[in-house]
Structure formats: structure tokens, C-alpha cells
Amino acid sequence: MKYWLLKTEPSQFSFDDLWKSKTRTTGWSEVRNYQARNLMRDDMKIGDLGFFYHSSADPTGIAGIVEIASGPYTDPTQFDKKNEMGYDPKSKPDAPSWIQVDVRAVRPFPKLLELSEIRKLKGLSKMVLLQRGSRLSVQPVSAAEWAIICRAAGVSASAR
DNA sequence: GCCAACGTTGGC
């Protein structure tokens, strides 16, 4: 089983929005970066866990834990002309460019673990999130990194 | 709002 970090702008969609929704599950749509797509398509498996990260926010940081709840399937927003973020005129219905997976909220962190706090933790020097210029919206997280961050957040690494 | 870093596009 693998671990991930998924970025979102909370002004668009926050962990709280997901947590308070009926099924606590949403399609992770509108990913428009090939590297991020390939990770979702090829490496994510149902049951993997992910950190839900708030970017472009004040403060930025990890808000909670989600579980990958489906395999990859076609992202419908790529064909939706009214979806400003998602619409991709180059993508054809018989050969879709973009996929999504479902994610389900598992638990919130007791409080947001801020990026500034994450930067202070030991053992995370290789973490993708902390690399200079890193802006991948779907990132792999190692088991060791996962454990360090869960401990700092005060939650069990098994997310229960 | 700034701007560094990165990804994408398109002319050649």
C-alpha cells in the first residue's frame, strides 16, 4: 500500500467540505498535469491513504487524511465546456486525456498541520512537498514520511 | 501582488 499527498485550494474545495458531505467521497477531478495523472492512473490503488493538503491558503498545510476509494476512470469535466478549470478542447471522447479517482475522507487532523511546522520536522528532507520549486498536485509520500507527519499531527498512522 | 520555478506550446 502506498501513501500520497493531494493538493487542493480550500477556497475551491476544502477538507471540511468533503468531511461534511453526505458520502465523504468525491471524484478527484480536474487534474491537468501529466505527471500527476500518471501517478493516479498507474500507481494509486484502492485503499491507499493520502494527506489532504491546502495550498494557496492562509495558512497552507495538511488538513486531514483521505483514502483512495476507486480505480482510475474518465474525468467528465474535460468535456464540460462550462467547466473553466477542467474543460480541455483537445481531449476527445473516444480517447480521453484525463482521469480521476474517488477519494473518501477518513479523518481530519485535530488541527491543520501547517507547512511551516512540517518544515521543522526531522526526516523529511526528501519529501516532495518540501523540494524547491515542487508544485506537483499529486505527490508520493514515503511510509517513513507518513509516520513522521501523523505523529506530529497527533493521529495514528493507520488513520484510525 | 511578486516572482521563481516549472510545464507547455509552437516556430523553425
Place this chain on the structure above:
DNA sequence: GCCAACGTTGGC
């Protein structure tokens, strides 16, 4: 296939 120009991301 190179690479300059452009667009986007995202922390500060």
C-alpha cells in the same frame, strides 16, 4: 528535437 516565449503554480 531544440528552445524561446508564454502560462501556471504556489509560497511568501
